[in-house]
Amino acid sequence: MSDASRLQDAQVIPERFRWALRLLLTVAVLWTLVSLVGLVLQVTQLVNWVQPGARVPVTFSTSFELKTNGGQNSYGGGPFVQDGQSVTVTQVATTLNGVPLINRILLGAAPIVWSLTGVGVALLLGFTIRRLIVGTSFGRGLARPVVLAAVVLAIGSSVAQFLELATPVAFGAFAWAAPSGYPISISRASAPGFQFGPLLAACGLLVVALVVRRGLALQRDVDGLV
Incomplete structure (x- = not known):
C-alpha cells in the first residue's frame, strides 16, 4: 500500500x-x-396488566385500589365483585x-x-x-x-x-x-x-x-x- x-x-x-x-x-x-x-x-401511569372483567384469586395482590361493588370494603388494590374464591375486576384505576x-x-x-x-x-x-x-x-x-x-x-x-x-x-x-x-x-x-x-x-x-x-x-x- x-x-x-x-x-x-x-x-x-x-x-x-x-x-x-x-x-x-x-x-x-x-x-x-x-x-x-x-x-x-x-x-x-401504573402498568395495567389486569384488564376489567378478569377473574383473579381472592388472595391476589394488585397495584391499584380494589373495592366491592358497593364501594364499602377495600381489598387492597380497583373495584371488584367477589364470587367464592375469586374476584371479578370491574374497574382498573391506573392514574396517580x-x-x-x-x-x-x-x-x-x-x-x-x-x-x-x-x-x-x-x-x-x-x-x-x-x-x-x-x-x-x-x-x-x-x-x-x-x-x-x-x-x-x-x-x-x-x-x-x-x-x-x-x-x-x-x-x-x-x-x-x-x-x-x-x-x-x-x-x-x-x-x-x-x-x-x-x-x-x-x-x-x-x-x-x-x-x-x-x-x-x-x-x-x-x-x-x-
Missing part, C-alpha cells in the same frame, strides 16, 4: 469515528432532556396524581446519572482512540482524557449509587398517591450496598493512563538518544 493510500485511510477512519461520536452524543443529550421533562411533567416533584426526580435521577457517566467515559475514551488512530504520539494530551474518564467513572458511579439509596423514599410517595388515599402495593426489594465494580474499572483506567505516561517517558528518552 502506498503512502498516499495509507494517509487517505487514516483520514477516513477518524472521520467515520468522529461522526459516530457525534451521533452518540446527540442521542444521549436528547434522551436526557426527554427524561428530565418526563420526570417533571408526567402523570404517573399528586406525586411530589422531588419524588419523581429521585425515581429517575439514578438511571440518568448512570447514563451520563457511561456517555462521558465513552466520549473521553473515544477521543483517545481517535487520536491513536490518527497517529498522535505519546504525550500529556493523550493520557489526560484517560485520567478524566477514570475520574468521571468513579464520581458518577458513586453519585448514582447514592441516589439509588433514596429510591425507596420515592416509591413510598407513589404508594400513598393511589386514588381515594388507599396505598398501592409496589414491590421493590432494595438493601443498602455499594458496588465496587465501577471503582475497580476506574482504577483500571488509571493504570492505562500510567502506561501511556510511561510510554511518553520512554519516547522522550529515545528522542534524546537520537
Whole structure:
C-alpha cells in the first residue's frame, strides 16, 4: 500500500469515528432532556396488566385500589365483585396524581446519572482512540482524557449509587398517591450496598493512563538518544 493510500485511510477512519461520536452524543443529550421533562411533567401511569372483567384469586395482590361493588370494603388494590374464591375486576384505576416533584426526580435521577457517566467515559475514551488512530504520539494530551474518564467513572458511579439509596423514599410517595388515599402495593426489594465494580474499572483506567505516561517517558528518552 502506498503512502498516499495509507494517509487517505487514516483520514477516513477518524472521520467515520468522529461522526459516530457525534451521533452518540446527540442521542444521549436528547434522551436526557426527554427524561428530565418526563420526570417533571408526567402523570404517573401504573402498568395495567389486569384488564376489567378478569377473574383473579381472592388472595391476589394488585397495584391499584380494589373495592366491592358497593364501594364499602377495600381489598387492597380497583373495584371488584367477589364470587367464592375469586374476584371479578370491574374497574382498573391506573392514574396517580399528586406525586411530589422531588419524588419523581429521585425515581429517575439514578438511571440518568448512570447514563451520563457511561456517555462521558465513552466520549473521553473515544477521543483517545481517535487520536491513536490518527497517529498522535505519546504525550500529556493523550493520557489526560484517560485520567478524566477514570475520574468521571468513579464520581458518577458513586453519585448514582447514592441516589439509588433514596429510591425507596420515592416509591413510598407513589404508594400513598393511589386514588381515594388507599396505598398501592409496589414491590421493590432494595438493601443498602455499594458496588465496587465501577471503582475497580476506574482504577483500571488509571493504570492505562500510567502506561501511556510511561510510554511518553520512554519516547522522550529515545528522542534524546537520537
